[in-house]
């Protein structure tokens with residue numbers, strides 16, 4: 001081969017190499033998962049990839065994209081200034097500058113956050129790297145928040161065990177806090193966290209339910225009797241929270257959740273007192289409206305998974321205003337306490353008996369149909385009608401009216417059940433009081449308040 005031909009071949013090879021490099025660069029620009037914009041130092045855009053067009057287009061006022069600084073003027077007005085002030089021949093003009101789009105706007109769009117890095121390549125060329133970091137920023141903020149939350153929980157607590165659980169709820173690692181609070185040694189590793197609970201208190205299904213609750217809500221908390229390794233019991237709370245990077249931790253023995261086990265034996269009395277204050281009715285000692293709704297909600301959710309009827313009796317003392325007027329408010333209170341006493345004696349342990357309003361009571365009867373509930377309500381009505389309240393030298397006689405309703409498997413919720421029972425109750429009031437009415441479809445749409453429903457007022 002002649003020298004000239006050889007040179008030619010080398011040159012052709014170099015050109016092919018350059019072309020291949022250029023193709024690779026173009027490919028890179030097109031496929032890069034970030035926006036890349038090449039511009040002159042005054043911001044005039046020379047070249048941009050599709051992602052940067054996508055990110056910058058919404059910022060363009062005239063539908064075109066000629067100048068990087070003009071496009072970003074509304075959201076990052078100092079970019080042009082930063083560039084003018086940058087005197088070095090090349091380097092980073094700004095690094096990961098966060099630019100907020102749609103922030104504070106009247107529109108309902110979620111604020112979008114772009115990260116802009118501006119490089120000076122040489123005296124005439126700039127390169128901007130633009131990335132949509134909205135999700136990343138949100139995620140970091142969430143993580144910071146959950147860190148703060150965890151710190152708040154841990155601060156000031158000295159009697160807790162911090163236990164790493166794997167994705168199946170088995171204890172992943174041992175640490176001294178586990179030994180201190182529960183007495184379990186390294187042999188606990190690999191065992192389900194239910195070893196901290198009394199035998200049979202937690203089925204494998206319960207154990208997994210708690211993990212799923214934590215996945216769904218960010219945490220799951222319960223409180224009750226716990227066991228130490230030596231078989232002694234203590235009163236404890238257990239909070240389970242998923243670890244931030246748990247997706248990657250689907251293997252046995254790798255922590256996916258954190259369990260914080262606290263010995264709160266000392267605090268139990270105070271907690272129960274607070275519970276009573278929050279969920280108890282001070283006048284009658286029965287459950288209050290809030291406790292009733294929570295218990296009813298729980299029962300109805302359970303009745304959906306294991307179908308069964310749920311009944312409700314709504315009860316109201318008749319002509320109660322007249323009793324108050326005649327015997328004074330304390331006399332009225334004595335009647336309410338008397339009625340509460342009868343209710344507490346009449347119903348089963350599983351029934352939820354509550355005072356849900358001034359002189360209105362409600363009883364939730366799990367696994368009970370309409371006919372059975374009506375029989376119980378009738379028995380109650382009769383007991384009240386035959387009783388006497390001794391108050392301040394007087395004998396007060398009173399009666400109650402009751403409405404009974406029932407939901408079949410999975411039908412409606414607490415509000416519907418209570419509404420039907422109320423409709424039946426006021427049908428009983430309209431029909432003359434001192435009686436029990438069952439809800440029936442014709443009552444749908446009738447009033448749940450006597451004043452609207454043509455009550456025969458006292």
Ligand SMILES: Nc1nc2c(ncn2[C@@H]2O[C@H](COP(=O)(O)OP(=O)(O)OP(=O)(O)O)[C@@H](O)[C@H]2O)c(=O)[nH]1
Pocket residue numbers: 283316317318319320321322324328329330331332333336357358359429433450455457458
């Ligand atoms: N003593 C006492 N009275 C209460 C309490 N809460 C509500 N009340 C009274 O209960 C009375 C309820 O009156 P109404 O709603 O007119 O009902 P009613 O007189 O029982 O008539 P019907 O229900 O139609 O038979 C009002 O006078 C309330 O002031 C309470 O805790 N103690």
